[in-house]
Amino acid sequence: MLGVRETLPGLVMLTCYVYNNTVYGTAVGAFGGSDFSTNFPILYVKNNIFNTSQLWRGDTRSFAAWDYNDRVQGQSQPTGGSHDMVVDPLFVNPGANDFHLQSTSPVIGMGTNVGLPYSGSAPDLGAYQHRP
DSSP states (O other): OEEEEEOSTTOOOOEEEEESOEEEEEEEEEEEEESSSSOOOEEEEESOEEEEEEEEEEOGGGEEEEESOEETTOOOOSSOOTTOBOSOOOEEEGGGTEEEEOTTOTTTTOSOOOSSOOOSSSOOSSSSOOOO
């Protein structure tokens, strides 16, 4: 699970950038929330592959941006997501924990520039940029 939860009143609001991750298995994909009605952490969630049984949990007010993600199992996103995909990312061998992308993966070049290094015209989704 990726994310943050505020549990103490009066803490400084956190901003988290959840970029280019691969989340696979039964964990929650992204979590954002607060035990209080104020000071929600702010999450920017882009260029990720979420192949999880529960895509996100928390309060939608925590998600400032959610876009350019692969929601493999097709769940609804907390906000935005006009560039999200719902496709099999074609991992090399997920059973052996090899989450590199096959050369025919539909998520290659489908991300947005978030300031991290990439090759090609646009970043790939997920943790591993494809290297031909």
